[in-house]
Amino acid sequence: MTRPLVPVLDQMKGARPSRAARRRDTPHPGGRLPSFDRAEGLPTACAATVAAIEAGRARDRRRAIGVVAGILVVIVAVGMLALALGDVPLAPAEVVAGLLGLEGTGGAVFIVQGLRLPRLLLALVVGAALGLSGALLQSVVRNPLASPDIVGVTGGASAAAVLAIAGGLTGLAVSGAALVGALVATSVVVAASGRAVAGARFVVIGIAVAFLANGIVGYALTRANLTQAQSAWFWLVGSVGSPSWDDVALVGSTVAVAALGLVAARRPLAAQSLDDGSARAIGASPVATRVAAMTGSSILAAVAVSVAGPIAFVAFASGPIARRLRGRSPALGTAALVGAAVVALADLVAQHLIPGTLSPPVGLITGAAGAVVLIALLVRGEQAGVDRGAARKGTRP
Template sequence: MTALLAGLAALAAVALAVGSVVLGPREVVDALLGVEGAPTFIVTGLRLPRLALAAVVGAALGLAGALLQSVVRNPLASPDIVGLTGGASAAAVLALSAGLVGRAVDAAALAGALAAAVAVFALSGRGVTGTRFVVVGVAIAFLANGVLGYALTRASLTEAQSAFFWLVGSVGTAPWGDVLRVGAVLALAALVLVVARRPLGALALDDDSARSIGARPVATRVGAILVSSVLAAVAVAVAGPIAFVAFVSGPIARRLRGRGPALVTAALVGAVVVVGADLVAQHLVPGSLEPPAGLVTGALGAPFLIWLLVRGERRKEAPA
């Protein structure tokens, strides 16, 4: 975790200093302290909100993915694979096409994610675990993609162009209001998970063993999936569906931490991934044509998914 914090701090320093105008360390510090004559607008008006939004969105997606993978007991069970992000995206684009902005889009994204979660609950059967949950979630994701396509066909050309850019996922436009909304939801979710740490810990056992010590595994699992849905929905509402962040954060965190859910580590991994991807996106293409961060995370996440699937097949084929 120390290495992740150090890496995040290093990325933050680069994000605040490097851009169309390159600043020295002293200039960045002076701007943060509000020293007269310092480039305050560049640092605190442009770069700091973007950095903060990337960090909180990444942390929210990382926590959402690791939590879902942990309680469902499947490394493929992340919000962007099982339809939660797709439901949030479809509902948010419908809201944007209707001319809604701000909290109305947040509410639509939350409703879409919760609707997808309820559909997965209803169709995956008792227990809400394993491969069935993932397969049902993938089907819901395809359904959400169809709704999304319909919404785009009904939108005007200008609305469709805006929606397409938003759908790739970007933190380029970062008002402090968005940062505060995602940060508040992230803090509330963290508080809920701290309070529920014992029931969540019991999910490491099989359901019968968990019940024998007084836990309610199905209810705990459903509550955790709802928390994951809310985190994913809020992140998607403000930054779009930044691909694969929720998916890769949990496995990376478990490799860094060892056994266990590693939720805090996954949140840090998500923050590092999005901040790093946004930095790469800002400087990937010379000139004013800046690709969104979701393009970078998608390019990195797709090979990771293939590797995870191949590794799983090799484990199945390995002799006992």
């Protein structure tokens, strides 16, 4: 009774069975059952189980701390570079002085706080919002391909926002329109895929919706004059090049609220990694959780899109990268950090590594690089992890 428990618990945590567990799992030499009497054997086995779980959790925690610290280091390094590079290069000391607002540093305060910091912060919060949005949708639909940028959610937001801009709206009204568009797109995809939310059908229907949204965007573009069309193109690729503190505050507060919500809802969300029947059996309500999570994911995507445009593939890639780093799903917080790091890094590349006078919008970098990543993952079988998980679930009695 107690023998298979340890490996199963270990597997449920997504970790490799501990050495102790593996030893217990091997047949006893000579085929003899281990001799223990009921009175003392059971507590010993329980203690071993508890110890194995504790060890696994400690390992998980150490890995989480290491990963998060690593991403933070990357973000700080990218941030320092982003603040230091530009038409007026600054030394690291000058950057720090500019950040702290020290007097007597010439233009450093203005350059850092007035010009470069808003752009960096916008890149970070938009990346976090997209990463979180994508990882959330991927985890509740249990499909790494189901990210907002592939299944038409950002497409719906873009179409609605472009129509709103063409209709003369500005500011928050555009964000509101983007939100409506994202929610409509999500609802259409969910409604059209019926009960098979988890399958590839969901993704293909989403792609159909994305093409539809693309058509609407194209229509709006032909109706605009050339100047409007050009700025709309910049926005449609996804750019953090015209930051305002209002935008930073809007996206930042949305991410913060979403993060609080996720912390509050971490137990129902964890139950989403089970199938619906098992989730119900332990007292969760998987459908309600899924609807709430999809709504949250749409809101995050819509807010990010309304400010910075649909920056391609960030929502798609952040979740899988985070899962790989952490070695377990859903790793939502890590995905948000990954998204922030990716957008900040891509914007740095766009600003300084692309030759020529044109400084392309960040979405170009993520679009070109992300597509290559996506195809590589498809061919090499990124879903291997998912497949293995499914196979494991299947073999479990």
